[in-house]
Amino acid sequence: MTATPIELHGLSKTYRLGFLMNRKVRALDGLDMVIQPGQVYGLLGPNGAGKSTTIKIVMNLVQATSGTAQLFGRAPRDTEVRRKVGFVPENPAPYEYLTGREFVQLAADLGGVPQSEVRSRTAEVLESVGMARAADLQIRRYSKGMIQRIALAQAVVHRPALLILDEPTSGLDPVGRRMVRDFILAERKRGTTVLFCTHIIPDVETLCDRVAVLVNGQRVREGGVAELLSASNPQMEIILDGLSEERLRSLGRTLDEVQTLDTRLLVRCKDAEAQQLVAQVLQAGGRVLTLQPARFTLEDLFLQALGEAKHGTVGGEIL
Numbered sequence: 001m002t003a004t005p006i007e008l009h010g011l012s013k014t015y016r017l018g019f020l021m022n023r024k025v026r027a028l029d030g031l032d033m034v035i036q037p038g039q040v041y042g043l044l045g046p047n048g049a050g051k052s053t054t055i056k057i058v059m060n061l062v063q064a065t066s067g068t069a070q071l072f073g074r075a076p077r078d079t080e081v082r083r084k085v086g087f088v089p090e091n092p093a094p095y096e097y098l099t100g101r102e103f104v105q106l107a108a109d110l111g112g113v114p115q116s117e118v119r120s121r122t123a124e125v126l127e128s129v130g131m132a133r134a135a136d137l138q139i140r141r142y143s144k145g146m147i148q149r150i151a152l153a154q155a156v157v158h159r160p161a162l163l164i165l166d167e168p169t170s171g172l173d174p175v176g177r178r179m180v181r182d183f184i185l186a187e188r189k190r191g192t193t194v195l196f197c198t199h200i201i202p203d204v205e206t207l208c209d210r211v212a213v214l215v216n217g218q219r220v221r222e223g224g225v226a227e228l229l230s231a232s233n234p235q236m237e238i239i240l241d242g243l244s245e246e247r248l249r250s251l252g253r254t255l256d257e258v259q260t261l262d263t264r265l266l267v268r269c270k271d272a273e274a275q276q277l278v279a280q281v282l283q284a285g286g287r288v289l290t291l292q293p294a295r296f297t298l299e300d301l302f303l304q305a306l307g308e309a310k311h312g313t314v315g316g317e318i319l
Helices: 051-058 100-110 115-128 144-156 174-190 201-207 225-230 245-249 271-283 298-309
Strands: 006-017 023-035 040-044 066-071 085-088 162-166 193-198 210-215 218-224 235-241 257-261 264-270 287-294
Touching: 006 051, 023 051, 023 210, 023 218, 040 051, 040 201, 051 066, 051 162, 051 193, 085 144, 100 115, 100 144, 115 144, 144 162, 144 174, 162 174, 174 193, 174 201, 193 201, 201 298, 210 225, 210 298, 218 225, 218 298, 235 271, 245 257, 245 264, 264 271, 271 287
Parallel strands: 040 193, 040 210, 085 162, 162 193
Antiparallel strands: 006 023, 006 066, 210 218, 235 264, 235 287, 257 264
């Protein structure tokens, strides 16, 4: 298939709550999103932002209240298009009395892997996720990390064109998180389109070609990681000595942040302010120990987007 893996237009979802189902919570509000072939696309947002609801609609597990979702140009309920998708939910719950090998073989059968290839393909993916030695144990004996690995194996055993991961590194130790990151990069190299949602920002910054930030069911930022970070106002980070914070502020410059580090001050200010601030500090008898650009991270962008959305009343509100 050469069609766009995922297209969402005006996607909204309202849940009914309460004993009488008379309360409504808006989980998504007019979400637009297009994911191109071969991209690793990250959905970033706090808990309750609408990330999992988006994935459930794409996987045909939840029906949208309004708007459209398409996988490779077809409705998510289309049987043939669903064979092109691999999915790992936030809390995988495979049948615990199957062994890991049996579970992955079952996924291979359901995914349309030719019968002659099921055994070899199963062995291949079990090795790739580090589960070859434990493959013949029943899943009920697996740790959380082992269940996550088996869930990843079943998701790719049929060589999907699109891989959807909901919080794939949540609750894993550093070794498990590194394994999942390596797994995603390997699938990207194979040409698989990957959509994953998370609230673990370093994973997004490391892996993604493109990112959407969801807050209150709305997309408040979207773009390439480098594009989003370079669009922000550049800051300079200066470490000073020989001046008190009170004396520094009396110089009249606009400072974004001042922190006391023992006898030193760490200052962040806009690039346009930095040169004049340095000259004033030297005139006042202070010393400039370091002057360097402050790295604006995806975490900074995320917190900025959250702060801007705090005054909004849409998405997630009870109607």
